[in-house]
Amino acid sequence: MYIDLRKTEQEMQAVVDRLDSRLGGLRTGRASTALLEPVRVDAYGDATPLTALASLSVLDARTLGVSVWERSNVKAVEKAIRESGLGLSPVVDGTLLRLMLPPLDAARRTEMARLAARYAEEARVAVRGVRRDTNDAIKRAKDMKTPVAGSLQKKVQELTDRFVETIDGMAARKQAAILEA
Missing domain, CATH: 1.10.132.20 (Ribosome-recycling factor)
Known part of the structure; x- marks a missing residue:
């Protein structure tokens, strides 16, 4: 054998x-897009990874940006982030969601x-x-x-x-x- x-x-x-x-995916003091990688969005009748619906970016040391590609998915993305258990509240500005990370x-x-x-x-x-x-x-x-x-x-x-x-x-x-x- x-x-x-x-x-x-x-x-x-x-x-x-x-x-x-x-x-x-664990948060340190700085913003990281890896924090959002486990988030799944209920879109197109399935749990879709957030990265398949939007581009993620670090806007500054304590702010993440989520730019949703289709306007129809903005509400679903916002809901998924709120319910993800990460303690984040997105601020919606058109198709861009800003996520302010509170200090730890x-x-x-x-x-x-x-x-x-x-x-x-x-x-x-x-x-x-x-x-x-x-x-x-x-x-x-x-x-x-x-x-x-x-x-x-x-x-x-x-x-x-x-x-x-x-x-x-x-x-x-x-x-x-x-x-x-």
């Missing part, structure tokens, strides 16, 4: 990419830092799950000799350690950005 470590590495990289996307207080910063830590822990668990699946496949391979299996498991552990270290670094940087901003 053939064990493909590149596939294992790709799966672990996908976990890191998802974490990067989730951390990008200490309690909210701490809460967001904890959320970043939780996202990182979920990513670590997912990476370890990929490791477990690969190690199970190695153990199930009946035609593999014990020294080869041990060598493969060692390489899988090295991959896991590398990705967990990357996750830890990403989480630490995001937590520092949240708490210092």
